[in-house]
Amino acid sequence: MKFTQTEGKNRTDRQKVIGKATPRIEGALKATGKATYAYEWHDIAPKPAFGYVLGAAIAKGRITSMDTSGAESSAGVLAVVTAENAGPLDKGNFNVVKLLAGPEIQHYHQAIAVIVARTFEEARAGATKIKVRYASEPGVYDLEVAKETAVKPPARWGNEPDSAAGDFAGAFAAAPFKIDATYHTPAHSHAMMEPFASIAAWKGDELTVWTANQMIAWSRADLAKTLKMPPEKVRVVSPYVGGGFGGKLWIRADVLLAALGARAAKRPVKVALPRPMMANNTVHRPATIQRVRLGAGKDGKITAFAHENWAGNQKGGSTETATLASRALYAGANRMTSNRNATLDLPEGNAMRAPGDAPGSMAFEIAIDEIAEKVGLDPVEFRVINDTQVNPEKPAQTYSTRKLIQCLKTGAEKFGWSKRNAKPGAVRDGNWLVGLGVATAYRGAPTMNSGARVRIESSGRVIVETDMTDIGTGSYTIIGQTAAEMMGVPLDRVDVRLGDSNFPVSAGSGGQFGAVSATSGVYAACLKLREAIATKLGVAADTLEIDDGFAVAGSKRVALGEVAGTEGLSAEDKIEFATDREKHLHYTFGAHFVEVGVHAITSEVRVRRMLAVCHAGRILNPPAARNQIIGAMTMGVGAALMEELVVDKKVGFFVNHDLASYEVPVHADIPHQECVFLDDEDPTVSPMKALGVGELGICGVSAAVANAVYNATGKRVRDYPITIDKLMRT
Ligand code: MOS
Numbered sequence: 105m106k107f108t109q110t111e112g113k114n115r116t117d118r119q120k121v122i123g124k125a126t127p128r129i130e131g132a133l134k135a136t137g138k139a140t141y142a143y144e145w146h147d148i149a150p151k152p153a154f155g156y157v158l159g160a161a162i163a164k165g166r167i168t169s170m171d172t173s174g175a176e177s178s179a180g181v182l183a184v185v186t187a188e189n190a191g192p193l194d195k196g197n198f199n200v201v202k203l204l205a206g207p208e209i210q211h212y213h214q215a216i217a218v219i220v221a222r223t224f225e226e227a228r229a230g231a232t233k234i235k236v237r238y239a240s241e242p243g244v245y246d247l248e249v250a251k252e253t254a255v256k257p258p259a260r261w262g263n264e265p266d267s268a269a270g271d272f273a274g275a276f277a278a279a280p281f282k283i284d285a286t287y288h289t290p291a292h293s294h295a296m297m298e299p300f301a302s303i304a305a306w307k308g309d310e311l312t313v314w315t316a317n318q319m320i321a322w323s324r325a326d327l328a329k330t331l332k333m334p335p336e337k338v339r340v341v342s343p344y345v346g347g348g349f350g351g352k353l354w355i356r357a358d359v360l361l362a363a364l365g366a367r368a369a370k371r372p373v374k375v376a377l378p379r380p381m382m383a384n385n386t387v388h389r390p391a392t393i394q395r396v397r398l399g400a401g402k403d404g405k406i407t408a409f410a411h412e413n414w415a416g417n418q419k420g421g422s423t424e425t426a427t428l429a430s431r432a433l434y435a436g437a438n439r440m441t442s443n444r445n446a447t448l449d450l451p452e453g454n455a456m457r458a459p460g461d462a463p464g465s466m467a468f469e470i471a472i473d474e475i476a477e478k479v480g481l482d483p484v485e486f487r488v489i490n491d492t493q494v495n496p497e498k499p500a501q502t503y504s505t506r507k508l509i510q511c512l513k514t515g516a517e518k519f520g521w522s523k524r525n526a527k528p529g530a531v532r533d534g535n536w537l538v539g540l541g542v543a544t545a546y547r548g549a550p551t552m553n554s555g556a557r558v559r560i561e562s563s564g565r566v567i568v569e570t571d572m573t574d575i576g577t578g579s580y581t582i583i584g585q586t587a588a589e590m591m592g593v594p595l596d597r598v599d600v601r602l603g604d605s606n607f608p609v610s611a612g613s614g615g616q617f618g619a620v621s622a623t624s625g626v627y628a629a630c631l632k633l634r635e636a637i638a639t640k641l642g643v644a645a646d647t648l649e650i651d652d653g654f655a656v657a658g659s660k661r662v663a664l665g666e667v668a669g670t671e672g673l674s675a676e677d678k679i680e681f682a683t684d685r686e687k688h689l690h691y692t693f694g695a696h697f698v699e700v701g702v703h704a705i706t707s708e709v710r711v712r713r714m715l716a717v718c719h720a721g722r723i724l725n726p727p728a729a730r731n732q733i734i735g736a737m738t739m740g741v742g743a744a745l746m747e748e749l750v751v752d753k754k755v756g757f758f759v760n761h762d763l764a765s766y767e768v769p770v771h772a773d774i775p776h777q778e779c780v781f782l783d784d785e786d787p788t789v790s791p792m793k794a795l796g797v798g799e800l801g802i803c804g805v806s807a808a809v810a811n812a813v814y815n816a817t818g819k820r821v822r823d824y825p826i827t828i829d830k831l832m833r834t
Pocket of ligand 1: 318348349350351353455456457458459613614615616
């Protein structure tokens with residue numbers, strides 16, 4: 105079905121199942137270890153061999169010689185696959201071009217071989233016997249240096265890199281209050297729990313991979329293209345995924361090398377990237393340098409606004425578009441933004457939870473705190489008076505729903521913001537300096553076309569099949585809820601099957617579009633199935649009611665299983681979004697409030713309290729949505745206080761490439777967290793009237809922490825993460 109602006113009242117409005125607090129329907133499987141993740145899928149590919157990935161030991165240059173004979177004769181080794189003997193690969197696609205290198209090396213730990221052996225240990229031992237000689241070339245690893253030669257990148261997802269309106273330079277020069285500050289955000293690692301892992305098995309010329317991936321259709325297409333196979337001959341299966349955060353949007357070395365290894369060894373092969381390989385072999389969130397200039401009048405209104413961003417990537421890689429979030433966030437007639445991309449020889453940068461907007465808000469929402477203080481306004485009040493209901497760059501474009509002011513005011517009330525002392529360093533609790541900070545959360549709510557197949561069996565059970573993935577987000581449950589609501593059955597009569605390229609192509613998990621899009625696809629398929637039921641009963645579809653498993657129309661009341669008959673009854677459809685993006689901006693909003701304590705002597709920072717108030721349309725499953733926000737807040741604390749992939753600027757790699765040295769928050773770092781949703785619906789975005797939540801929660805959190813640290817200490821750190829040494833230096 106085509107969705108155009110509004111579906112009006114529909115069956116999801118009943119909210120008998122949708123919108124109700126619902127535990128994960130696959131939760132018991134996961135808690136009891138019965139949900140099989142890619143690396144443990146034993147029964148499907150019995151007795152697989154093990155592939156060990158060898159990574160390049162230089163960051164840039166060439167392999168001059170590679171002697172694999174030692175590995176080939178090593179105990180248990182079945183095959184060694186390199187670029188030399190892998191067979192022809194189509195490397196025309198940037199996302200897969202680098203998954204098997206040789207002779208050119210583009211980044212450190214880029215895969216140069218997979219060693220296949222009977223056991224993991226034998227494969228690893230074999231890898232140590234490969235002799236590689238390199239001719240290393242100098243590379244550029246320092247963004248501060250590369251920035252000087254950064255260029256304007258092409259538009260991405262329809263967003264031009266630059267924007268301008270009014271006269272920024274004139275307005276900035278004339279502004280009575282102004283700030284001009286530069287901020288640094290480092291590279292971040294996705295650090296998801298489940299590593300990149302795959303099993304590949306060939307049957308003749310057909311390939312099946314069990315992998316950990318967010319976008320099944322993209323993976324199938326990329327694998328088929330790279331291996332020069334028709335897509336129908338490639339099956340991708342990924343029913344359970346232990347986190348992705350964007351790192352698993354595209355295929356990585358594990359799955360391609362498992363496929364090549366399995367072809368060479370003539371048996372199924374499983375490959376997992378060991379944790380210490382992940383940071384440099386795969387992808388990361390690129391570092392940014394951002395300059396923000398803001399001018400404001402005596403009334404506190406923003407009169408001049410400029411946000412410039414510099415990021416870097418491998419040649420051909422995308423830009424970390426950190427200015428998108430701020431472009432339309434606050435009012436003001438005179439404005440400019442720009443994004444510049446530099447070429448770096450570090451591993452590939454790519455999407456990580458709220459790409460662009462997460463680092464963008466880390467800088468920009470500190471800048472707002474700085475200008476509010478200059479003007480002498482409370483930072484909540486400053487944001488309220490600079491709210492806009494239209495895109496300030498294109499005033500004809502309105503927000504579908506924008507309730508930032510309600511988020512800020514509700515949060516301020518609940519958090520006790522009025523007790524904040526505006527004077528930095530003024531509140532002390534024993535040896536702890538205490539501060540409060542606030543920031544806006546803001547993230548686009550896109551939709552993607554999404555398909556599903558729904559079937560009623562003679563037992564009356566409803567089966568939903570779609571290639572949508574559940575990366576820990578709760579897709580199984582909200583898809584089940586949607587089918588239960590639409591088909592008039594209790595949730596425990598619905599079976600949800602996900603993550604298989606044999607199922608209809610869905611939106612997949614990314615860009616916080618997954619929940620809204622995939623459920624809308626199920627909605628469309630359910631509407632079709634209801635029509636099929638009505639036809640079978642010989643009644644008009646709009647007179648059909650289904651409740652508690654019985655179809656009712658006029659004097660007829662028939663159990664769904666009976667309507668379906670022994671053959672069952674099924675329907676397939678997809679939602680095609682035709683929302684008018686020119687007219688409406690679909691965005692989610694929130695306000696983050698943070699209380700920190702900073703030790704007066706050691707400068708240790710402890711987050712003491714956090715609150716997020718979010719607006720994201722209809723909330724399909726409140727505990728799952730809350731879980732997304734809480735997780736994202738935790739990730740934001742990591743970005744504020746500890747996370748940084750440290751670049752060795754001489755050798756060109758991320759030094760702290762394991763979880764012993766790449767620090768992420770643990771339970772003890774995280775205090776009381778609260779998340780409140782404004783109850784609402786957005787009828788113009790989708791028939792589900794929901795927006796997305798997965799990425800909203802991280803945007804702004806780190807700045808709220810930084811602003812709280814400033815309020816506690818009077819120390820303004822503009823270089824993340826805010827570590828003890830920086831606080832002591834400031
Ligand atoms: Mo997301 S960073 O598009 O998985």
